[in-house]
Amino acid sequence: MSATTTLPPAEAPTIDTEGYRTRHRAWLAANLPARWRSDNPDYQSPMLEEAKAWEAELHRQGLWGVAWPRDYGGHGLTLREHMIANQEIGRLPMPESVNSIGKELAGPIILAIATEEQKRRLIPAILEMREIWCQGFSEPEAGSDLAGLRTRAVKDGAAWRVTGQKIWTSGAHRAQRCLLLARTGTMESRHRGLSLFAVKLDQPGVTIKPIRQMDGNAEFNEVFFDNALVEPEDALGEQERGWAAAVRVLEVERGTNRIYRAWRLEEELRHLLTVCRTDPALARIIENPHMVQRIAGVQVDIEVHKRMIEGVVEDLCAGTGIGGRGSLIKQHWSDYHQRQAQLAVEILDGASYPPSPAVARAQQRFRTVYLRSRAETIYAGTTQIQLGIIADRILKLPREG
Amino acid sequence: MSDDPIREIAATAARAAAIAAGLDAAGAARRLGEDGLLGVLAPDSVGGLGLPLSAAAAVVAATEAALVPLPVAEAMLAARLLADRHPEVAAAIVAGEGVVTVATAGAFICEEGRCSGTVGRASAGGAARWLIARTAGAGPVLLDLRAEGVTIEEERGLDLERPPARITARNAVATPLGDIAGFEADLLLLHAAGALGAAEHCLDRAIGHVGNRRQFGKPLVAFQGLRFELARQKLALEGARAALDHALAVAGQDPRAEGVARLVARSACGDAAPAIIEAAIQLHGGMGFTWDLGLHRQLRRAREAAAALDAVAARAALAERLEQAWAA
Numbered sequence: 001m002s003a004t005t006t007l008p009p010a011e012a013p014t015i016d017t018e019g020y021r022t023r024h025r026a027w028l029a030a031n032l033p034a035r036w037r038s039d040n041p042d043y044q045s046p047m048l049e050e051a052k053a054w055e056a057e058l059h060r061q062g063l064w065g066v067a068w069p070r071d072y073g074g075h076g077l078t079l080r081e082h083m084i085a086n087q088e089i090g091r092l093p094m095p096e097s098v099n100s101i102g103k104e105l106a107g108p109i110i111l112a113i114a115t116e117e118q119k120r121r122l123i124p125a126i127l128e129m130r131e132i133w134c135q136g137f138s139e140p141e142a143g144s145d146l147a148g149l150r151t152r153a154v155k156d157g158a159a160w161r162v163t164g165q166k167i168w169t170s171g172a173h174r175a176q177r178c179l180l181l182a183r184t185g186t187m188e189s190r191h192r193g194l195s196l197f198a199v200k201l202d203q204p205g206v207t208i209k210p211i212r213q214m215d216g217n218a219e220f221n222e223v224f225f226d227n228a229l230v231e232p233e234d235a236l237g238e239q240e241r242g243w244a245a246a247v248r249v250l251e252v253e254r255g256t257n258r259i260y261r262a263w264r265l266e267e268e269l270r271h272l273l274t275v276c277r278t279d280p281a282l283a284r285i286i287e288n289p290h291m292v293q294r295i296a297g298v299q300v301d302i303e304v305h306k307r308m309i310e311g312v313v314e315d316l317c318a319g320t321g322i323g324g325r326g327s328l329i330k331q332h333w334s335d336y337h338q339r340q341a342q343l344a345v346e347i348l349d350g351a352s353y354p355p356s357p358a359v360a361r362a363q364q365r366f367r368t369v370y371l372r373s374r375a376e377t378i379y380a381g382t383t384q385i386q387l388g389i390i391a392d393r394i395l396k397l398p399r400e401g
Numbered sequence: 402m403s404d405d406p407i408r409e410i411a412a413t414a415a416r417a418a419a420i421a422a423g424l425d426a427a428g429a430a431r432r433l434g435e436d437g438l439l440g441v442l443a444p445d446s447v448g449g450l451g452l453p454l455s456a457a458a459a460v461v462a463a464t465e466a467a468l469v470p471l472p473v474a475e476a477m478l479a480a481r482l483l484a485d486r487h488p489e490v491a492a493a494i495v496a497g498e499g500v501v502t503v504a505t506a507g508a509f510i511c512e513e514g515r516c517s518g519t520v521g522r523a524s525a526g527g528a529a530r531w532l533i534a535r536t537a538g539a540g541p542v543l544l545d546l547r548a549e550g551v552t553i554e555e556e557r558g559l560d561l562e563r564p565p566a567r568i569t570a571r572n573a574v575a576t577p578l579g580d581i582a583g584f585e586a587d588l589l590l591l592h593a594a595g596a597l598g599a600a601e602h603c604l605d606r607a608i609g610h611v612g613n614r615r616q617f618g619k620p621l622v623a624f625q626g627l628r629f630e631l632a633r634q635k636l637a638l639e640g641a642r643a644a645l646d647h648a649l650a651v652a653g654q655d656p657r658a659e660g661v662a663r664l665v666a667r668s669a670c671g672d673a674a675p676a677i678i679e680a681a682i683q684l685h686g687g688m689g690f691t692w693d694l695g696l697h698r699q700l701r702r703a704r705e706a707a708a709a710l711d712a713v714a715a716r717a718a719l720a721e722r723l724e725q726a727w728a729a
Contacts, residue, residue: 270727289717296668296716299726300644303665307643328639388625390632397622397631398612 020081024088027061038093038365039271041357048174051098052129063089064103065127068111072123083259083313090263093271101171102126102133104257105250106179109196113237113245121233122177122198134175136166136199136223144385146181146243147190151225153182153197160230162199165222168379172208172221175201180230185240196242198234205229215371254326254380255312262305265337268369269298272344275362281352282359294343301336308332324393327386334376334383341370406452411459414438418467426500426528426563429471433464434497439473443480447491454587455649461591462598465706468698470562472524474591475503479533482584487543487576490531499530502566503588505709508535509542509570516542516575517550519567524705526566527555533578534568542575549573559701586658589710593645593666596674596706597638599699603681604634606696610685627684634680641666641673661726664719671710675703 035044036054046054058064059073066082068074075081097103107126110119125131142148151164162182172178178199185193201208205228210218236242273295276282285291308329312322344366351359377383391397417436421429433439441457443449450456457477464473476494479501483491493499504520511517520534532544546553550573558565608631611621621627648666655662678700682689689696719726 266727269723273723292720293713293716296720296723299719299723300665300668300716301640303647303661303726304640304644304669307647308640311643311646325639328636331636332640384629387629387632390635391628395608395631395635397608397628398620400620400623 015077015081017080017084021084021088024061024063024085025091028063028088028092028094031057031061032092032094036095038095039275039361040093041361043361043365046095048098051095052132054095055097055099056127056129059127059129064097068107068123068127072111072119073127074123079256079313079316083309086258086260087263090260091267093267098171098174099126099129099132100258101135101175101179102131102177104253105135106133106177106198108253109179109246109249110198110236112249113196113242117233118198118236131176132171132174133177133179134169134172134201134221134223136169136172136178136180138168139165140167144381146194149181149183149191149194150187151180151182153180153184153195153230156229158232160197160232160235162197162205162225162228162230165224167220167222168211169208169221169223170219170379172201172223173210173218177201178223179236180225181243181246189240191243193240194243195239196236196246197230198236199225199228199230200234203228214374215368251324251326252316252322255309255322255329256316256326259309259313261333262302262309265305265333265340266299266302268344268366269295269302269340271362272347272366275358276347279352279356279359281350282347285347285350291343291347294339298336298340298343301332301340305329305333305336324389327381327389328394330380331383331386331390334373337376338373341366341373345370407456407459410438410441410452410456411463414460414463415467418463418469421464421469421471422467424470426471426525429469430476430497430500432497433469433471433473433476434495437495439476439497440480440495442477443491443495444484447480447484447488448495449480449484449491453649454590454652455646457591458594458645458649461595462601465595465599465702466602466699468562468695468702470525470528471500472502472563474588474595475524475533476501478584478588478591479503479531482533482578482581483543486578490543494531500525500528501531501533502526502529504532504534504568508537509544509575511536511539511542511575511577514574514576515572516544516570517572519569521556521567522558522565523568524560524565525563526553526568527564529553529566532568533581533584534575539577541578541581543578544568544570544573544575548575558705560705561698561701563702582658583656586656586663587652589658589667590645590648590652590663592706592709593641593670593674594649596703596710597641597645597670599703600674600677600681601638603678603696603699604631604638607631607634607681607684610688614686630680630684634677637673638677641669644669659718659722661719661722661729664715664722667710667715668712668719671707671712671715675700675707678703 036046062075063085065074066077066085067079070076110122153160153162180197180199181194183193184195205226207224209222211220212218237245276286348363417433421432438460440449441452444451461474480491480494494501502523504523506522507520509516509518535541550571552569553566556565556567611627614621644666648662651662682696688694
């Protein structure tokens with residue numbers, strides 16, 4: 001969440017940081033249902049309606065929308081408090097948000113480029129979990145290369161009609177809105193002829209087909225638009241300029257989305273080692289000097305991750321931009337989390353047989369984490385895209401000599 | 402402290418280091434002393450500036466990049482260490498009137514203020530006036546290398562500008578220093594800062610090279626394989642820097658050698674710095690392996706620093722303190 005686009009640092013309220021942290025920690029400890037903790041042998045993932053109610057409650061408790069303006073249902077604090085709240089979320093093995101696209105992508109873009117009416121209508125619906133969002137950017141012929149984007153939006157009176165296909169659309173099957181990037185200019189205008197829309201998904205012109213992933217789940221989808229309607233009030237930002245503005249927001253978001261991640265990955269390591277100490281065979285494995293080096297190496301990577309995040313938050317609060325640094329952070333965590341997940345699976349394979357319920361739960365959790373971690377160097381821009389951004393934007397390497 | 406005084410010190414250090422790199426150890430000490438750079442940490446009472454460790458890190462990043470032939474980190478920290486009890490020595494170090502070194506291997510045997518035995522791997526020991534060395538069971542000592550009964554001989558090592566020396570004492574007078582754990586812990590952080598400064602310099606040289614050299618009809622920098630390699634090295638550099646900056650920032654609150662932030666910085670910088678320089682050499686192709694290109698000089702020093710940082714030991718110690726890391 002980009003506090004800088006909404007809250008000038010000078011207006012930042014001063015609050016008692018430790019009291020703020022303690023309050024959130026205590027509330028989460030008392031209210032997170034035990035069966036949703038992914039380290040619980042009796043773990044059950046929440047049903048969609050339960051997850052929505054839980055997240056709406058998190059917002060009421062001040063854990064979501066921390067740095068968003070009060071006018072739109074936010075809590076009007078700064079990115080520093082947003083980070084503290086996220087650290088507390090990260091420390092617990094809590095369910096992931098089912099509306100992270102709304103909260104960490106659509107919301108910040110709406111706050112940056114939408115009209116006052118749109119902000120008042122769309123932002124509270126995200127925080128209150130009345131509307132779940134998905135992101136309609138990628139297409140079969142346009143991944144990170146948006147110049148090839150083909151989905152078209154054409155004027156129909158004051159409204160728009162959309163035709164085309166999106167792919168890799170996470171959460172579309174549960175979403176009410178799609179943040180759609182569509183071509184309103186010519187193909188020749190490449191990435192400049194693109195505009196943003198807040199499309200309603202519950203309509204006849206929209207078909208959603210799940211895609212089964214290598215972990216067995218079907219979180220992402222193909223979304224087909226066939227003359228789908230976009231009401232006039234759902235066009236976001238200036239036509240054909242919306243995208244440029246969104247890119248500026250996304251640059252910040254790449255550094256700040258899921259800010260809890262470093263603390264959650266630390267929680268994963270803590271869960272792993274805590275379980276290992278309960279099993280004699282695993283306890284021996286984690287004392288092996290080679291394993292000690294790998295385990296501590298992961299903790300070093302986690303510490304570096306935390307410091308990178310804190311640095312970005314401080315710079316944003318001070319009003320400094322972060323340039324392409326989001327790519328450094330994304331590449332750092334996606335690399336080490338794959339090593340971490342692989343290590344967890346390797347270690348847990350050495351458990352005594354039959355495994356205790358606690359060990360069996362950890363095995364199940366980290367098999368899933370391992371498989372899902374393979375997606376982390378692909379989504380939100382592959383490793384190769386991130387390295388390209390680091391070369392172009394951070395090192396500023398010339399294309400030609 | 403705001404960034405500005407540190408940036409100012411970094412700029413002064415870069416200018417002074419460029420000149421000092423062409424001098425011998427004594428000349429380099431005088432040159433850096435004239436600019437006040439050796440007194441960055443020492444208190445005002447001995448002519449120092451009394452700044453935090455991050456200021457010293459900026460100095461040593463510049464002097465390691467430029468290959469200044471002086472143990473600069475040792476000088477800055479020794480001036481701070483000796484300021485109270487040996488103000489005349491501290492003031493001389495601050496002014497650049499003499500070189501101080503630290504023996505990183507071996508221990509003297511001392512009795513009633515007199516020491517005997519052999520210590521070694523003292524950086525630029527042949528040019529040094531003072532030595533800080535360990536003793537067997539009696540705590541570290543300060544030895545005036547001009548004292549009677551002291552002999553110095555050069556040893557083989559990697560560092561070309563600051564050849565290490567072996568120092569033998571025969572019943573030589575030495576001064577006990579008491580507990581210097583904080584000195585030793587901070588010295589490791591400054592070694593990390595120096596190695597990272599050298600690594601950044603070498604990465605910049607590699608970027609310059611691939612931008613200028615043309616092959617297959619285009620500059621090397623246009624090849625994606627090389628762009629990705631440079632991006633990977635930048636990622637390693639910035640990760641290590643994040644760890645180091647944090648350790649420097651909390652160094653005052655945590656003077657123990659075994660605090661989490663220090664262990665993390667040792668592991669991250671000890672691994673990253675030499676690897677980045679090795680990559681910079683690779684990116685220079687055949688030129689990279691030549692004596693004259695000179696990146697081997699930064700590599701030699703960074704390898705010495707990495708040996709001191711001992712990333713493997715740092716991680717083993719961190720593994721014992723995970724609960725401490727998780728509580729932070």
